[in-house]
Amino acid sequence: MENVKPLIVEIKNLSKSYRRGSQIIPVLEDINIEIPEGEFLALMGPSGSGKSTLLNLIAGIDKADSGLVKVGGIDIAALSEAELAGWRAGNVGFIFQFYNLIPVLTAFENVELPLLLTGLSKKERHEHVEMALRVVNLSDRMEHYPAQLSGGQQQRVAIARAIVTDPTILVADEPTGDLDRVSAKEILELMERLVRELGKTIIMVTHDARAAEKAHIIVHLEKGVLSFE
Amino acid sequence: MFILKLILKNAFRHKLRTSLTILGMTIAILAFGLLRTVVDAWYAGVAASSASRLVTRNAISLVFSLPISYKEKIQQVEGVKVVSAGSWFGGIYIDEKNFFANFAVEPKPYLELYPEIILSPEHFQAFVRDRKSAIAGRKLIDKYGWKIGDIITLKGTIFPGNWDFVLRGLYKGRDKGTDETMFLFHWDYLNETMKKTVPRRADQTGFFMIGIKYPELASEISVAIDKLFKNSLAETLTETEKAFQLGFISMTEAIVVAIQLVSFVIIIIIMAVVANTMSMTTRERIGEYALLKSMGFGGRHITCLIFGESLIITSIGCVFGIIATFPVADIFSTALSTYFPIFNIAPATIYMDIAASIVVGTVAALFPTYRSVRIRIADGLRRIG
Numbered sequence: 001m002e003n004v005k006p007l008i009v010e011i012k013n014l015s016k017s018y019r020r021g022s023q024i025i026p027v028l029e030d031i032n033i034e035i036p037e038g039e040f041l042a043l044m045g046p047s048g049s050g051k052s053t054l055l056n057l058i059a060g061i062d063k064a065d066s067g068l069v070k071v072g073g074i075d076i077a078a079l080s081e082a083e084l085a086g087w088r089a090g091n092v093g094f095i096f097q098f099y100n101l102i103p104v105l106t107a108f109e110n111v112e113l114p115l116l117l118t119g120l121s122k123k124e125r126h127e128h129v130e131m132a133l134r135v136v137n138l139s140d141r142m143e144h145y146p147a148q149l150s151g152g153q154q155q156r157v158a159i160a161r162a163i164v165t166d167p168t169i170l171v172a173d174e175p176t177g178d179l180d181r182v183s184a185k186e187i188l189e190l191m192e193r194l195v196r197e198l199g200k201t202i203i204m205v206t207h208d209a210r211a212a213e214k215a216h217i218i219v220h221l222e223k224g225v226l227s228f229e
Numbered sequence: 230m231f232i233l234k235l236i237l238k239n240a241f242r243h244k245l246r247t248s249l250t251i252l253g254m255t256i257a258i259l260a261f262g263l264l265r266t267v268v269d270a271w272y273a274g275v276a277a278s279s280a281s282r283l284v285t286r287n288a289i290s291l292v293f294s295l296p297i298s299y300k301e302k303i304q305q306v307e308g309v310k311v312v313s314a315g316s317w318f319g320g321i322y323i324d325e326k327n328f329f330a331n332f333a334v335e336p337k338p339y340l341e342l343y344p345e346i347i348l349s350p351e352h353f354q355a356f357v358r359d360r361k362s363a364i365a366g367r368k369l370i371d372k373y374g375w376k377i378g379d380i381i382t383l384k385g386t387i388f389p390g391n392w393d394f395v396l397r398g399l400y401k402g403r404d405k406g407t408d409e410t411m412f413l414f415h416w417d418y419l420n421e422t423m424k425k426t427v428p429r430r431a432d433q434t435g436f437f438m439i440g441i442k443y444p445e446l447a448s449e450i451s452v453a454i455d456k457l458f459k460n461s462l463a464e465t466l467t468e469t470e471k472a473f474q475l476g477f478i479s480m481t482e483a484i485v486v487a488i489q490l491v492s493f494v495i496i497i498i499i500m501a502v503v504a505n506t507m508s509m510t511t512r513e514r515i516g517e518y519a520l521l522k523s524m525g526f527g528g529r530h531i532t533c534l535i536f537g538e539s540l541i542i543t544s545i546g547c548v549f550g551i552i553a554t555f556p557v558a559d560i561f562s563t564a565l566s567t568y569f570p571i572f573n574i575a576p577a578t579i580y581m582d583i584a585a586s587i588v589v590g591t592v593a594a595l596f597p598t599y600r601s602v603r604i605r606i607a608d609g610l611r612r613i614g
Contacts, residue, residue, distance in 0.1 A: 053607075061523050061606040082527065089525025096610065100520045104238035109231075114524045116231055 005036035007070075008169060008201045009058055014067030016053055027053050029224040031067070035217075040195040040202045042215035049221045051205045052173055058203060059092045059171045060084045072168040089117045093162030095172035095191075099154040101146040107133065107157045108142040114165050132160040135198075136190060152183030159190060163200065170194070172204040176211050188214040232530070236537035243510070247542060250506045254546020254589070255553060257499035258582050262554040263561060264492035265578045271478060271485050273571035277406045278470035280444035282342060285437040285454055286473075288464040291317075294433035295463050297420070302457050303437055308450045310442050313338035314416050316435035320383030320392060322373070328567045329369055331383060331412040333419040334438075342440045345403040352377075352398030360418050364398035366409035368566055381412075388419065390426065410570035439467070496585050503593035507539050511597035518601045519609020528602040535601060539594035540587065547586030551579060 014031040017024050027050040035041055043051045056062035057069055060076045069077045072091060079087060094100075101110045111132050115125045133139050136156040146154050155175060162170050172191065176184035192214050194200040204215060212218050218229040241247055269276075285303065287293035297314055304312050313335040320331050336357050340346060348356070348364060356364050363381060375381065379396045394414050402409045416434065424431040441450050451467035458465045468476070478485065511518070518531050554574060562572035 056607050059523070061610075085522065085525045085527050087525075088523060092523075094520075094523055096520075100516065100610070102235075102517055102520075104242055105235065109234075112231070113521075117525050 005038060007034050008037040008039075008072055009033070009035035009203070010068070010070040011058070012068040014054075014057065014069060015065045016050070016057060016062070017065055026224065028057075028064075031224070031226060033219065033226055035201065035203065037201055038195060038199045039217055040192065040215045041204065041217040041219060042212035043203065043205045043219050043221060044207070044209075044212055045221035047207075050224065051221045054221065055171050055173055055203060055205050058169070059094065060088050089114065090165060091168040093165065093167040093170040095155070095158055095162050095170060095175045097174035097177040099146070099151075099158045099178075101154055101157055101161075103146050106143050106145055107138060107149065107160075110146070110157055111161045111164050114161060118165065128164050129160075132164040133157075135163065135194075136160045150183065151179050152186055155179060155183070155187050156190065159187070159194070163194065163198070168201070170200055170202045172202060174206055175204060176206070176208060184208070184211065232533060233537070236534055236541060239510075239514075239534065240538045240541045246506060246509070250503055250542055251546045251549065253502050254499055254543050254586065255549040257495050257589075258547050258550025258586065259553045259557060260495050261492050261585060262550065262574065262578050262582050263558060264488050264495070265581060266554075266558055266561075266572060266574050267569065268485055268488055268492075269575050269578065270569035270572045271481070271488075273406060273408070273569075274474040275471055275478065277345070277408070277571070278474050280447065280469065280471070281441055282470040283439040283441060283447060283451055283454075283467050284470055284473040285439060285465050285467040286435070288455075288466040291435070293463065294430075294435055295437070295465065297432045297434050299458065299463075299465070300434075300437060303439060303454055306450060306453050306457070308441050308443055308446050309439055309454075311338045311341050311440040313342055313438045314434035314436075315339065315438055316416060316419060318383070318388065318392075318414075318419070319386045320388075320412075321386060322381070322383055326567075327373075329410050329412055330408070330570075331414070333416040334413050335416050336413075338440075339413070339438065342438050345407045346400045347403055348398050348400045352400075355397040359395060359397055360415050360421075361393065361395055362397035363394035363412060363414035364400055365396060365412045366570075367399055367401050368409040368570065369412060370396075370399050372410075372566065383412075388423065388427075388430075390422075392422075405573050406571055408570040410566060438470075496589060500589045500592050503539065503543060503589055504596065506542070507535065507593045507597045510538065511535060511601050515601060515604060515609050519604060519606045522606050523610065531602050532598050535598045536591065536594045540590035543586040543590035543593070547582055550586075551582050554578075554582075 011031055011033045014028055016028040017026040031054065043054065045051045053062065057064050058071060064077055068075060074087065076084060076087060102113070105113070108129055111129045112125055115128055120128065130139070133142055136159050138153060138156050138160065141149060141153060146157070149157065175191070176187055179187060188211055191202055191204070195202055206212055220227045220229065285295070287295055300312050300314060303309060316333040318331045318333050321327065322329070340348065340353065352364065356362050365375065375396055377396055377399065381394045381396055383392045383394065385392055420431055441447060447469050454467045455465050521530060558572060558574050562569070565572065
C-alpha cells in the first residue's frame, strides 16, 4: 500500500531494557515502525509488553538503549535532557489515563500551563486557552476546578491542555481507562475529530479493543514484536 | 505571576498541615527572638557602658574594699575629671524575692558621671541636701508604688541592720538602654553609720567610678592609677566600664552560652519540622512535578515551586512570630524586670529572625527539591492513580 503522507514518527532498531538490581530485563528489542502524519494509531498489547515504554520513547520522556527515534524529522535520542525538554514543550501533547490535572488550578489555568513556556503574551495565551477549551466543548467550565468536573470533563480539559500548544504529535496512555463507557465514547470521538478536523497525529496506548477500533492503524506489541492489524 | 499563584495555592493545599507548620514556625521564631533578647538583656550593662568611664576596684577581688583615701590620689592623676566612691549595698526590700540593684554613691560626682540618669533639678537638690535620702528609677518606683517622701527600709546583708531611706527623687533613663530599676543613696550615710556600728569597716568603698577627659587615653590612665597603689595593702585594678561589666558577665558565661545554644537548637528543630512537611508535600506531588517536566518545565521551575512554597510557609511563620514577640517580650519585661531591667527587642534580633526563617525555608527545601528534580518522568507519572 502506498502511503503519500510524510512520516511523523520513524523508529529503527529500537531497543530498551530496564535494570532491576543486578538483573537486566529487556522490554523492547529491535523495534521498527513508521507512523505517517495525521494518523490515529492504537498500540495494543498485554500488560508488561512495553507499549507504554514505546510511547514514552516516542514522547521523549525516556531514553532508548540503542536505535533511532525520529519524530518530525528530529532524532530525539541525540538530544540532551534540556534540549528534550524544549522539544517536548513544542512538539508533544500528553493525555494520561488519570488526566493529571493540577487540582489547585482551574480548567483554564491547567490548559494555560504549557503556554507559560512559550513566548506568548498573556492576552495571546488567553485566546489560545479559550480556543482549546472551545474545541473540547468546555467553554462553560473554564473557572471550574478539576474536583468540580466529571471524569469525562477532566479528560477533555487534559486534551485541551495537550492541544493548546499545537504540538506535532499527541500521545495518549490509556485515555479512556478511567472512564465509564459513555464518557470514553465521547473522548474517543473527540480524539477522532482532532485527527480528522485538525490533522493531528495521535498515538494511543490502550487495552480496550473498542477504543482501538476508532484508530486508523492498530498495532499489537507482544513479546517485543510489533504486528499490524 | 502564574508561578507565584501556583506556589501560593500549593502552600495552602493541605490547610491543616500548613497551618500547623506555620504555628510551629511562629512559636520557634517567638522563642528564638525572646532568647536572643534575654542574651541582649544580659549584655545590656555592657551596651550602656561609656568609653569615658573607668572603674577602680581591689585587684584581688570585687569582694574586697578600697580605702576612701585613694580618691584624692586618683583625682590627681592626669586626665581624670571626676571620681565617685561607690559600694554595692545588697539590701533587701521586705522580702528576698524583691531584688533590685542598690548602691551607695556620692550623689554629685556620680550623677555627673552618668548623664543618662535624668533627674529633675528639684529632685536633684533634695537628694543632694538630705544625707538619708535616696533616688530610684521610674520602673522601680512604679513596681512598688512608692511616692516621693516615702520611707524605704532596706535590710542590709553586707552591711547589717535595717536602713531607712527617704525617697527624694525619681530618675528616668535618657534612652532605652538605661537601667531604670536602680536605687541610689549617699555613700556618706553608709560610711557614717559604719563608723558608729562597725568602725573597722568605715572609710572603705567597694569601687571608684572615674570620669576621664580623653577616652582614647583610658588605658594609660588605668595604668597610672594602678601604679599609684602598687605594693600597697590594697592594690587596685582599673579597667574601662565595659571591661568591668564584661567581667561580671564572664562569671555567668556558661548560662549565656547555654541560652544561645538553646536558641539555635530551636531553629534546628523547626528546620526538621519544615523539612518533614516539605518532604511529605513533594512526595505527594511527585506526579505533578513529573507532569510539569513532561510538558517541558525544567528543574529551575520545579526548584522555584518547592523553594517558593517552603519560604512562604517559613516567612508567614516568621512574620507572626515577630509580631507575637513584642507583646510577649512586654509581659516578660514586666515579670522579670528584677532580673532584666533592660529587656528591649533589638533590631538585630528581628534581622536574625528573618535570616533564620530564610535559612529554615531554604534548608528544608533542599532535599525534596533534589529528589523531585532528579526523578525520571516515567517513574513520576507512574505514581499517579
